[in-house]
Amino acid sequence: DADGGPNVITGPSIRWRLASSFSRSLDTIYGAAEVMAQRVADLTEGKFDIRCYPGGELIPSLEVLSNVQTGTVQMGHAASYYFIGKNPALAFDATVPFGLTARQYNAWLYHGGGMDLMRDLFSDFNVINFPGGNTGMQMGGWFRVAVESLSDLNGLKMRIPGLGGQVMNEMGVNTQVYPSGEIYPALERGAIDAAEWVGPYDDEKLGFHEVAPYYYYPGWWEPGPALTFYVNQDAYDKLPATYQHALAVAASEANVNMLASYDHKNPAALERLLEQGTELRKFPEDVMSKAQDVTQQLLEDEAAGNAQYRKIYESYKAARSDSYRWFGTAERAYADFAFPTNT
Amino acid sequence: DADGGPNVITGPSIRWRLASSFSRSLDTIYGAAEVMAQRVADLTEGKFDIRCYPGGELIPSLEVLSNVQTGTVQMGHAASYYFIGKNPALAFDATVPFGLTARQYNAWLYHGGGMDLMRDLFSDFNVINFPGGNTGMQMGGWFRVAVESLSDLNGLKMRIPGLGGQVMNEMGVNTQVYPSGEIYPALERGAIDAAEWVGPYDDEKLGFHEVAPYYYYPGWWEPGPALTFYVNQDAYDKLPATYQHALAVAASEANVNMLASYDHKNPAALERLLEQGTELRKFPEDVMSKAQDVTQQLLEDEAAGNAQYRKIYESYKAARSDSYRWFGTAERAYADFAFPTNT
Numbered sequence: 300d301a302d303g304g305p306n307v308i309t310g311p312s313i314r315w316r317l318a319s320s321f322s323r324s325l326d327t328i329y330g331a332a333e334v335m336a337q338r339v340a341d342l343t344e345g346k347f348d349i350r351c352y353p354g355g356e357l358i359p360s361l362e363v364l365s366n367v368q369t370g371t372v373q374m375g376h377a378a379s380y381y382f383i384g385k386n387p388a389l390a391f392d393a394t395v396p397f398g399l400t401a402r403q404y405n406a407w408l409y410h411g412g413g414m415d416l417m418r419d420l421f422s423d424f425n426v427i428n429f430p431g432g433n434t435g436m437q438m439g440g441w442f443r444v445a446v447e448s449l450s451d452l453n454g455l456k457m458r459i460p461g462l463g464g465q466v467m468n469e470m471g472v473n474t475q476v477y478p479s480g481e482i483y484p485a486l487e488r489g490a491i492d493a494a495e496w497v498g499p500y501d502d503e504k505l506g507f508h509e510v511a512p513y514y515y516y517p518g519w520w521e522p523g524p525a526l527t528f529y530v531n532q533d534a535y536d537k538l539p540a541t542y543q544h545a546l547a548v549a550a551s552e553a554n555v556n557m558l559a560s561y562d563h564k565n566p567a568a569l570e571r572l573l574e575q576g577t578e579l580r581k582f583p584e585d586v587m588s589k590a591q592d593v594t595q596q597l598l599e600d601e602a603a604g605n606a607q608y609r610k611i612y613e614s615y616k617a618a619r620s621d622s623y624r625w626f627g628t629a630e631r632a633y634a635d636f637a638f639p640t641n642t
Numbered sequence: 643d644a645d646g647g648p649n650v651i652t653g654p655s656i657r658w659r660l661a662s663s664f665s666r667s668l669d670t671i672y673g674a675a676e677v678m679a680q681r682v683a684d685l686t687e688g689k690f691d692i693r694c695y696p697g698g699e700l701i702p703s704l705e706v707l708s709n710v711q712t713g714t715v716q717m718g719h720a721a722s723y724y725f726i727g728k729n730p731a732l733a734f735d736a737t738v739p740f741g742l743t744a745r746q747y748n749a750w751l752y753h754g755g756g757m758d759l760m761r762d763l764f765s766d767f768n769v770i771n772f773p774g775g776n777t778g779m780q781m782g783g784w785f786r787v788a789v790e791s792l793s794d795l796n797g798l799k800m801r802i803p804g805l806g807g808q809v810m811n812e813m814g815v816n817t818q819v820y821p822s823g824e825i826y827p828a829l830e831r832g833a834i835d836a837a838e839w840v841g842p843y844d845d846e847k848l849g850f851h852e853v854a855p856y857y858y859y860p861g862w863w864e865p866g867p868a869l870t871f872y873v874n875q876d877a878y879d880k881l882p883a884t885y886q887h888a889l890a891v892a893a894s895e896a897n898v899n900m901l902a903s904y905d906h907k908n909p910a911a912l913e914r915l916l917e918q919g920t921e922l923r924k925f926p927e928d929v930m931s932k933a934q935d936v937t938q939q940l941l942e943d944e945a946a947g948n949a950q951y952r953k954i955y956e957s958y959k960a961a962r963s964d965s966y967r968w969f970g971t972a973e974r975a976y977a978d979f980a981f982p983t984n985t
Contacts, residue, residue, distance in 0.1 A: 341887040342685060397980060400973070402745070402778070405898060406905035435745070436972040499968070517976040544684040548891050555748060555898035562749035566968035579971060587979050625842070625909035627983035628922060629779040630743070633860040634977065636930050637740060640970035 311539065315349045317528075318367070320360040320377035322479070323353045325501060327560050328526060331432040331553040332376040335528065338549040339542075347542050349374060364529060368424045373534040376431055379527050380461055385424075387601050388608040391615050392417050392428065394524040396466055396594040399619055401433040401523035401558055403626065407618040408525075416611050425532045429550035432526035432557030435565070437518035438502065439582055440495030441486065441511035449585040458482050458494035462597070463520025469593045470586070479505065486510045495520075499568035500561065508577045515580050519590055526557065654882065658692045660871075661710070663703040663720035665822070666696045668844060670903050671869060674775040674896040675719040678871065681892040682885075690885050692717060707872060711767045716877040719774060722870050723804055728767075730944050731951040734958050735760050735771065737867040739809055739937040742962055744776040744866035744901055746969065750961040751868075759954050768875045772893035775869035775900030778908070780861035781845065782925055783838030784829065784854035792928040801825050801837035805940065806863025812936045813929070822848065829853045838863075842911035843904065851920045858923050862933055869900065 317336065321329040329351075336349035352372075354360035363375035364382045379392035391398075391413075399407060407413040408430055421428045440459070446452060453471035464474040477485055482494045487510040494511070495518060496502045508514070528550050535543065573579070598616075602609040660679065664672040672694075679692035695715075697703035706718040707725045722735035734741075734756075742750060750756040751773055764771040783802070789795060796814035807817040820828055820837075828834045830853040837854070838861060839845045851857070871893050878886065916922070941959075945952040 338887065338891050342884055342891065344884055400976070402901065402905050405902040409899060409902040410906035436976050438972050498972070517972040517979075519976065519979070522976055522980070541685055541687055544681065548681050548685065548895050551895035551898055552891050555894055556752060558745065559748040559752040562745050562965070562968075563753035566964045566966075569968045569971065570964070573967075581975055584979075591979075621909045621913070622905070623909075623981055624916075624983045625905075625912045626977065627981035628912065629781055629841070629860040631974075631977045631981055632924055633743070633779050633862065633865055634969065634974045636860075636862070636927075636934075637865070638966055638970035638974055640967050 310343055310346045310541070312346045313348065313538070313542065315347075315373040315534070316357065317349050317351045317374040317376060318354075318356075318358040318363050318372045319351060319375070320354045320363050320381060322355070324479075324504060325497075327500065327557060327564065328432065328434070329353055330560075331526060331557040332528075334556055335431065335546075335549045335553040338552060339545045342545040342549070343542060347538075347545060351376075364424060364426070367426055367529040367531050370531045370533060373531050375529040376526060377529070378524055380524075383461075386420070386607075387605070388420055388611050390462060391611050392420070392525065392527055394521050395598065395615075396462055396520040396522075397591050398522055398615065399622070400626070401435050401525075403618065403622045404433065404523045404525055405430070405554070406622070407615065411618045412614055413618070416614055420607070420611065421529070422532070424529075426529045427532055427535050429528040429530070429547055430525060430554050431528040431550045432554055433561075434497060434521075434524050434526075435558055435561050436498075436523060437521040438495070438498045439515035439518045440493055441502070441507040442493040442513040442515055442580075443486065443489070443511045444492055445513055445580065446515065446583065446586065448583050449589050452586065455493060456491045458485065458491050459520070461520070462594075463495070463518075465597060466520065466590050466593045469597075470589055483507065483510065498561065498565050499572055500564040503568045503572055508572050508575055512576070512578055513580045514572065514577045515582055517582070519582070519587060528553075653686055653689045653884070655689045656691065656881070656885065658690075658716040658877070659700065660692050660694045660717040660719060661697075661699075661701040661706050661715045662694060662718070663697045663706045663724060665698070667822075667847060668840075670843065670900060670907065671775065671777070672696055673903075674869065674900040675871075677899055678774065678889075678892045678896040681895060682888045685888040685892070686885060690881075690888060694719075707767060707769070710769055710872040710874050713874045713876060716874050718872040719869060720872070721867055723867075726804075729763070729950075730948070731763055731954050733805060734954050735763070735868065735870055737864050738941065738958075739805055739863040739865075740934050741865055741958065742965070743969070744778050744868075746961065746965045747776065747866045747868055748773070748897070749965070750958065754961045755957055756961070759957055763950070763954065764872070765875070767872075769872045770875050770878050772871040772873070772890055773868060773897050774871040774893045775897055776904075777840060777864075777867050777869075778901055778904050779841075779866060780864040781838070781841045782858035782861045783836055784845070784850040785836040785856040785858055785923075786829065786832070786854045787835055788856055788923065789858065789926065789929065791926050792932050795929065798836060799834045801828065801834050802863070804863070805937075806838070806861075808940060809863065809933050809936045812940075813932055826850065826853065841904065841908050842915055843907040846911045846915055851915050851918055855919070855921055856923045857915065857920045858925055860925070862925070862930060871896075
């Protein structure tokens with residue numbers, strides 16, 4: 300304290316840098332970091348100043364975690380499945396195919412033991428993690444050709460990265476990875492038959508509806524992708540306790556705020572796409588069933604040889620299994636009645 | 643500042659009282675106030691000290707808003723539909739039958755213009771409001787007799803308050819209002835045939851499953867009941883800006899945290915109830931349809947004679963209508979596949 304008296308809180312001036320994995324064009328996701336940083340500033344009279352940098356500006360998008368680990372930046376914001384090359388269990392911090400929805404993920408993380416497991420996992424990276432947003436259920440992407448059954452996937456060329464890509468690959472899809480700016484031209488010239496991105500609001504900005512007529516759902520490989528704030532443990536440990544609390548609470552606010560923002564923007568974007576002729580299509584049942592089987596095998600195979608992965612997987616799987624009946628009861632029966640449009 | 647220097651934040655010691663409308667036995671809802679107060683204390687080195695009191699301890703549960711208005715307490719926590727006798731538009735701050743789900747409500751409130759409308763409404767009470775939790779979709783309650791169709795509601799005696807009670811009444815139900823402690827004995831002795839409360843976790847504690855075999859869903863009169871923190875405007879205006887931010891951000895955290903807590907507790911409670919012989923039943927389609935028609939008429943009738951109500955109702959209705967297709971697409975198709983238990 301400046302004068303040792305009980306009525307004075309000393310607050311040091313601290314400037315941090317946050318590297319996001321996302322470009323400014325993904326304004327809802329990138330924006331969550333700025334929402335968080337603004338609130339931290341407001342809580343500390345501007346003394347705890349976190350500058351946010353979009354993906355690639357300071358650090359390549361896929362190197363955010365390693366740069367928080369080494370302390371090049373004090374903080375990062377990304378979807379942890381970007382880093383499954385370092386540890387496949389990081390997928391559970393974001394989402395896995397046929398995994399938890401946004402609400403189920405928050406339940407598992409905040410109250411079902413998920414946070415302890417994730418904190419333990421990130422401690423191997425000298426990082427402390429804070430849940431920092433969710434997009435909600437994503438779409439299955441844009442298709443130039445109709446998929447009437449599982450066999451139609453055979454030989455299809457699709458832009459889809461990550462675990463979803465692995466599952467598609469097992470189902471005969473020729474999977475490709477393009478960065479966001481190259482997807483549209485590839486789809487337009489027919490180098491790929493299909494491409495997935497996020498959901499109506501983000502997809503509309505990239506113009507996929509101009510070059511592919513069918514918009515498939517649901518994006519079963521991303522049922523509730525979570526974003527995470529990473530904080531370098533050494534930098535965190537040096538903060539006053541009030542600043543540590545400011546980070547935690549501002550991350551929680553960014554978490555609820557990002558989902559609410561998508562849930563506000565996606566409905567209107569979907570309507571605009573439909574007005575421009577986009578045709579909504581549901582993935583056939585045999586595609587869904589096969590994809591779920593392939594997913595379970597992939598996750599089990601990984602767990603078989605990896606005790607750390609297995610421990611997290613078992614907890615995640617139990618949370619999903621326990622959620623099953625409750626979320627299939629009141630919440631879904633209401634949706635069936637009130638939002639029957641997909642039948 | 644204590645010494646006028648740029649590195650010192652002065653924080654006054656402030657003690658407030660918060661009156662909750664909820665008993666400690668509703669630990670998830672009541673607990674959200676304590677979660678919020680603890681975080682505010684942590685953000686201010688304990689200087690901003692909010693003491694929480696359960697319903698009835700300091701102030702009767704249904705008089706929380708008026709006591710925040712007059713400044714008897716600086717803060718309150720309740721569901722705003724408790725106060726529709728003061729202004730029927732307060733229902734939209736909590737929930738209305740066939741209204742928004744928890745996610746849709748957050749989208750409307752945080753991003754769809756709902757907050758401005760609610761702030762305007764609460765300014766008539768000298769109150770500034772902060773969203774402070776959600777239970778998620780509630781259950782339809784406990785029935786001693788089966789409801790196979792709309793005609794079975796005729797003459798049924800049911801404990802159900804609020805707008806849901808009004809709608810049930812229009813459908814022939816003889817509605818009753820009992821406080822929580824008197825519901826079980828009334829149901830046991832057959833003074834009522836049915837009673838609604840919250841959902842599996844809270845209902846289980848009151849033991850309704852011991853005296854009524856059928857557990858109906860969904861609780862269409864409460865699709866996403868929101869809780870709200872009320873702050874006396876004069877008390878709020880006297881706070882340092884950092885303390886104002888601490889209140890706002892801690893309320894947001896309590897918001898996401900309460901829903902996550904229910905989403906973690908309800909699944910296990912439902913399983914325990916089923917193990918004890920409870921039979922899940924879905925409300926028949928004709929009950930749902932009739933209830934929705936009656937609800938729309940009630941809301942329209944109220945709006946016809948009340949410009950303030952109409953303005954809020956139109957915004958709320960538009961948010962629901964705009965959400966309709968998006969929430970019926972990816973999110974629901976995934977639920978259909980992944981949580982098919984209610985069919």
